[in-house]
Amino acid sequence: MNPITLTFDNGPTKDVTPYVLDVLARYDIRSTFFVLGRNLMDAPSRALMQRAADEGHWIGNHTYMHDVPLGLSTDPDAPEREIGRTQALIGDAAHPDRFFRPFGGGGELGPLLLNPLAVDYLRRHRYSCVLWNSIPRDWDDPDGWVATALRQCAQEDWALTVLHDIASGAMRRLETFIQKALDAGHTFRQEFPRACVPMLRGTPVRSMRALISPS
Known part of the structure; x- marks a missing residue:
C-alpha cells in the first residue's frame, strides 16, 4: 500500500506532545513537528521540542501567532515577525532545510497561504x-x-498527513490510526512527497502561483 508521512502542527503542547511522542516511539515512526513560535516562549516547551528532535523527529516552522494567513496580511513586517521570530526560537533544533509550513486557515490550499513578500522572505532565507x-x-x-x-x-500515492498535537482530544486516537494504517498495508516514512514541497532551500521547484495572493 501507499506510504504515509505524518506531520504534527501547532505544538508543542505540554499535555499532548509527550503522548504523541510516546506513541510514535512505540511504533518506531519518525515525523515532523511544525511548531508555533508562541508555544516556545518558556523553557519546558522548548524542552519538549528538543525531545522531539533528539528522538529523530524533524522540527519545522508554522508561524508565530497562527492567526492570519500570510496571504491575507498586508503588513510588510509579517514575514519576519511570523517566520523569522519563530525560526530564532527553534534555533539549533531546526532541520538544515529550514522547513516552513504556512498557516492555511482550515487546511485549504490556495492564495491565502502566502503573499509576494512572504515568498521573497522564504527565498532569501533559504526555507523549504x-x-x-x-x-x-x-x-x-x-x-x-x-x-x-x-x-x-x-487515495494518495504518497500521503502527507497533517495532524495537530493540541488539546482537542483527537490524539487519543493516534495509535488507532497508526495500527489501522499498518493493518491496511501502509508504511510510514519521514520524507515528504516531492509534490508537497514547492520550494526547496529557497528555490521554487514547481509553480507556486496558486499559493500566492496578488498583493
Missing part, C-alpha cells in the same frame, strides 16, 4: 515550503478523523 495532501481535520472531528484520514491516505 512544505504543504500537504491529506488533512482529516482532526481538530474539528476529534472522534471521527481516523476514518477520514485512512480514506484520504488510500
